[in-house]
Amino acid sequence: MIPIAGSAYTYTYATMGELIAWIIGWDLILEYAGSNMTVSVGFAAHVVDLLDWFGLHPAATWISPAYLPEGLQDLAGNWLYQPGWHFGFNIPAFLVVLILTVILVRGIRESASTNNMMVGIKLIAILIFVSAAISFIHPNNWHPFMPNGMSGVLTGGSIIFFTYIGFDSVSTAAEECRNPQRDLPIGIIATLVVCTVLYVAVAVCLTGLVPWKSMVGDAAPVVNALKKLSILPGGHSLHWIRLVVLFGAIMGMLSSLLVYQLGQSRVWFSMSRDGLLPKVFSNVHPIFRTPAFSTWVAGFVVAIPSGLFDIGTLADLSNIGTLFAFVLVSIGVIVLRYREPERHRGFRVPFGPVIPGLSVVFCFLLMAGLPIITWFRFLIWLVIGLFIYFLYSRHRSEFAKPH
Numbered sequence: 001m002i003p004i005a006g007s008a009y010t011y012t013y014a015t016m017g018e019l020i021a022w023i024i025g026w027d028l029i030l031e032y033a034g035s036n037m038t039v040s041v042g043f044a045a046h047v048v049d050l051l052d053w054f055g056l057h058p059a060a061t062w063i064s065p066a067y068l069p070e071g072l073q074d075l076a077g078n079w080l081y082q083p084g085w086h087f088g089f090n091i092p093a094f095l096v097v098l099i100l101t102v103i104l105v106r107g108i109r110e111s112a113s114t115n116n117m118m119v120g121i122k123l124i125a126i127l128i129f130v131s132a133a134i135s136f137i138h139p140n141n142w143h144p145f146m147p148n149g150m151s152g153v154l155t156g157g158s159i160i161f162f163t164y165i166g167f168d169s170v171s172t173a174a175e176e177c178r179n180p181q182r183d184l185p186i187g188i189i190a191t192l193v194v195c196t197v198l199y200v201a202v203a204v205c206l207t208g209l210v211p212w213k214s215m216v217g218d219a220a221p222v223v224n225a226l227k228k229l230s231i232l233p234g235g236h237s238l239h240w241i242r243l244v245v246l247f248g249a250i251m252g253m254l255s256s257l258l259v260y261q262l263g264q265s266r267v268w269f270s271m272s273r274d275g276l277l278p279k280v281f282s283n284v285h286p287i288f289r290t291p292a293f294s295t296w297v298a299g300f301v302v303a304i305p306s307g308l309f310d311i312g313t314l315a316d317l318s319n320i321g322t323l324f325a326f327v328l329v330s331i332g333v334i335v336l337r338y339r340e341p342e343r344h345r346g347f348r349v350p351f352g353p354v355i356p357g358l359s360v361v362f363c364f365l366l367m368a369g370l371p372i373i374t375w376f377r378f379l380i381w382l383v384i385g386l387f388i389y390f391l392y393s394r395h396r397s398e399f400a401k402p403h
Helices: 008-016 018-053 091-106 112-136 149-164 167-176 180-209 221-230 237-273 292-308 311-339 354-368 372-396
Strands: 079-081
Touching: 008 018, 008 237, 008 311, 018 091, 018 221, 018 237, 018 292, 018 311, 018 372, 091 237, 091 292, 112 180, 112 221, 112 237, 149 180, 149 311, 149 354, 180 221, 221 237, 237 292, 311 354, 311 372
Parallel strands: none
Antiparallel strands: none
16 A cells, blocks of 8 residues: 555655654654664673673673663672662673674665574574473562552553564565465464463563562573572573573574664665655665665664663663554554545455554553653653754655645
């Protein structure tokens, strides 16, 4: 129906006009950036843990973000850094983003076989962890089962929503399906079910292995839990399980970083092509034929905060950005259903406006579970975006140009 491959930005531009498209494009920049900042911090934590597995221990100053709202403790519970700001910079998180940026500037295509291999590695690592962890679970760690009540469940759901980013991208391939009306729901729902089962299995095992409070603010909770247990009597086998999980996690996060860093630069590129951002963002490298400037800007926008902030702060920003994007897309489905009901669709959402209406309600419900400081940061981001739109973008966009 909208054959241009890509994102919610293109979809919203076609359904609700330029202003809403600008808002969602600006929001997608936050979503992709926040997502990759979060993943890069997690990647860095796993790289540090891999070095630890081999007996290498870099100075905490250069592997810890400058802002730690929960502080930082060693395995014995001793404070390395008190909560708040300190002198430090997460160099592994910073470097991995810049290295991938160089790769993207030079040009790379992810083949289906490579992607399948990455997925296979991640699934094997998860299944090995679950199988090994079952024997070390302490049921007492599950009592009380909901220590923070239903409000804690809502907040937890809002936070882990980050892990579901990416399922919406399946819908952009509707044109390639033989029978979109049948294949698309099966593809999305099946992957949702499989991944949810795996997420629950990992969460059950992890919270059974160690007390949940010991994982607060931890960017690599699974491998750190395995590390704690591997030094206890009878836990030596977990030493090798930890290595397998580390390898699977690092491969998975590299793949995610590459895909979403590519996606973020394409949002900058698309908005620039439509006149909403300066034309320099849609300039193509004369040799590599990639949007080099927007890729470099996206790289530094992600890399610098990745070195400064903790994983929790970054995940919250990514979550609220993603949920808000889903709200606008769901509203767009309703608008287009009433505005152009007879238009051909590769896939038609069943039950009219009911499904997208419920999507809006549940997205706002999850957003309500996020910390108030995240809402303030998000609103500030939107205000900055609206200032740019009204002072620059609306006067230089495709709609503003005389035809």
